[in-house]
Amino acid sequence: MALSLTPKTKEILFQARKIIPPLLEKFHKGQMGRVAVIGGCEDYTGAPFFSANASALLGADLSHIICEPNAAGVIKTYSPNLMVHPYMLQSNHLPPDSKENAESLSKRIIGMLDRLHVIVVGPGLGRDELMLKTARIVVKEARERGMGIVIDADGLLLISSTPSLIRNYKNAILTPNVVEFSRLCKALNVDSSTSPATACARLAKELGGVTIIQKGKQDTISNGTDTIACDVPGGLKRSGGQGDTLTGCLGTFLAWKKAYKEGLWDDDDIVGNESGDGKKLGEEELMRLVAFAGSAVTRTCSNLAFKERGRAMQASDLQGHIQRAFQMLFEDGQGEGEKGARL
Structure with a gap:
């Protein structure tokens, strides 16, 4: 199946190939991505x-979930490939004489940060005050360490209540849906009644250059100064949980961005890499490519799953199409790049 892509989309995907690491014998476990999802309350185990x-x-080498103990046991039954850590705690599970609080709970998670590249905050987090406070402390610490951060779902409540937590931090991506976007705009006094591109740009600017992916018919991506739309075709079923595939993909692309900046490979390592021109991409361009690539993969997964399942499509159906979507966008020659290079 060939994708119907605009020339501009083809060119952005062509550029995004630069941050996708080759598979080389010289790499060791962990170099191509160590990502942790922070969320998973007792009610929501699917999202994380x-x-x-x-x-x-x-393609991340190591993938972790940091969640509430009652969620951990359930999530561990889903897959043996993920590392699940029951380090979060809900207020209603605190024993009457417990001395645990957000500060003490966050210490164990903060102790993991040196082993990670990226954190994804929000999937299945819920709205328990203790869970939110713990996540807030971890986000602050991750920011101080310069880590990649993706925030979605109830994690966005942290930004609505405390915008300074993420303001001016340009290694972060927010992924609000229409309701979450409206809530963020209201909290930051941004007019959301304008066009998606204008509103997204204004919100990103108000947050000091944080990258925002406003999910919709097209995904609008902005850092406040540069705004683009990802028009890669998606599916037509709006089942809950599809955004969790997006956050996971963004986590991996952010980890790959870090590897790219560290120079873990060069153009000579990539066979047939026509996109390699020896010029290193800047931070803003890298974030734009990360956001666009994550959006494109997720939308393609949704498209493939919808064609297969129709109205019966569920969030879980996207997962089995991730590798095929990646191949279609970056490896199968669906289009031509600026210099005639195949996508």
């Missing part, structure tokens, strides 16, 4: 699984 599993299926 879909996010972490998507990260692994796209």
